[in-house]
Amino acid sequence: MTGPRVIPDCVIPLRDAHAQTQSTRQLLADVFPSWNIDRIDVMSLKGGITNCLLKCVYKAGTPQEIVVLVRAYGRGTGSIIDRNREFCTHVHLHSYGLAPPLHARFKNGLVYGFIAGRSVDYHELSNPVLMKGISRMLAQWHTVLDASAIKALMLEQSGSKSHEFVDDIWQLCQKWINNLPTDNDVQVKTKTVLAKELVWVKNEIQYKGGPTVVAHCDLLSGNVIVPEDWSSEIISDMPPVTFIDYEYALPTPRAFDLANHFMEWQGFDCNMSLIPKVGGPVMREWGKQYLEGTHLFKRGSSVKQQNGVSVSDADVDLLMQEIRAWWGMPGFYWGIWATIQAVISTIEFDYTNYAQNRLSEYWSWKQNYLSTKKPNWESNL
Numbered sequence: 001m002t003g004p005r006v007i008p009d010c011v012i013p014l015r016d017a018h019a020q021t022q023s024t025r026q027l028l029a030d031v032f033p034s035w036n037i038d039r040i041d042v043m044s045l046k047g048g049i050t051n052c053l054l055k056c057v058y059k060a061g062t063p064q065e066i067v068v069l070v071r072a073y074g075r076g077t078g079s080i081i082d083r084n085r086e087f088c089t090h091v092h093l094h095s096y097g098l099a100p101p102l103h104a105r106f107k108n109g110l111v112y113g114f115i116a117g118r119s120v121d122y123h124e125l126s127n128p129v130l131m132k133g134i135s136r137m138l139a140q141w142h143t144v145l146d147a148s149a150i151k152a153l154m155l156e157q158s159g160s161k162s163h164e165f166v167d168d169i170w171q172l173c174q175k176w177i178n179n180l181p182t183d184n185d186v187q188v189k190t191k192t193v194l195a196k197e198l199v200w201v202k203n204e205i206q207y208k209g210g211p212t213v214v215a216h217c218d219l220l221s222g223n224v225i226v227p228e229d230w231s232s233e234i235i236s237d238m239p240p241v242t243f244i245d246y247e248y249a250l251p252t253p254r255a256f257d258l259a260n261h262f263m264e265w266q267g268f269d270c271n272m273s274l275i276p277k278v279g280g281p282v283m284r285e286w287g288k289q290y291l292e293g294t295h296l297f298k299r300g301s302s303v304k305q306q307n308g309v310s311v312s313d314a315d316v317d318l319l320m321q322e323i324r325a326w327w328g329m330p331g332f333y334w335g336i337w338a339t340i341q342a343v344i345s346t347i348e349f350d351y352t353n354y355a356q357n358r359l360s361e362y363w364s365w366k367q368n369y370l371s372t373k374k375p376n377w378e379s380n381l
Helices: 017-031 083-095 122-126 128-144 147-158 169-178 185-205 254-266 281-298 313-325 329-344 351-372
Strands: 005-007 040-045 052-058 066-072 102-106 109-113 212-215 224-226 250-253
Touching (some): 005 017, 017 040, 017 102, 017 109, 083 102, 122 128, 128 212, 128 224, 128 281, 147 212, 169 185, 169 329, 185 351, 212 254, 254 281, 254 313, 254 329, 329 351
Parallel strands (some): 005 102
Antiparallel strands (some): 052 066, 066 109, 102 109, 212 250
């Protein structure tokens, strides 16, 4: 196979379990012509709050089973996620060995390789050994991935040299705000307030987040994969870490990806006591490991190499300043996202409450941000 198959007419049902299984088996028989459709087992995986994820096992009649994943997009998610960018980002990641092979693209999803292991629990994100693995892997993403190469592939896929895409987080947030519902007075007011806030926050922090990188933008615990037998209870070497789910990947200042990851330490329960303090010892150690990783990857070293890199306190201080400036953005970003999902999603999740919790993070950050800023007349004294 020279590249991912494209099967434009195939649709995997999201609700009807029997139809879903039958459609998935037929899809895989089309993608892998040598597979016997009767030997394909399909099982649903839990954990996400946007899409339907299916683990598919082909029992080839030998001890070696073949496992692939089929992901069917949630209803209406095309209004908030650029599926062409997701596809091209996945292809680019695979070229660096940072993502599993992409086998096929169908009308409402993807077929791709299975990464053996388990996703981590959000309580494990503060484990020192795991912290090092995650920070080093994110450093590799931010150092080696090429946003221009992804965009070139997107242009190739679109068949146009002048196609316009959402290229940064500001354009994406504006698109999301434009898509907010306006069916009643409360929704109209919410849309107006968030549109105004986007202008304000962009003006305040746009150039304070460090270099622009290809960011994951959704680095929650469920998207971090470690070996099945790795335990945070056992002292061990840094585990191999892989990131999955690239649908929100986008060029952003690195501070957004870092701030967003730390905010995800709270889990979907929004237990904010688990979030590390900006500039505190835990975050500084994480940041030090991240900066060491960026230096290593810039000179072509491996993720496990540890020696020969020196990161100063001043370097870490600067990174903490970047994160502090962008600390409210994850709440703003996911608050808008959840407000849309509350209307379009058919998945059982309390998006309305989640939106309120995430936007409250933004308002708290803004209040603190404004309290630490000096008035213009005072700065000029």
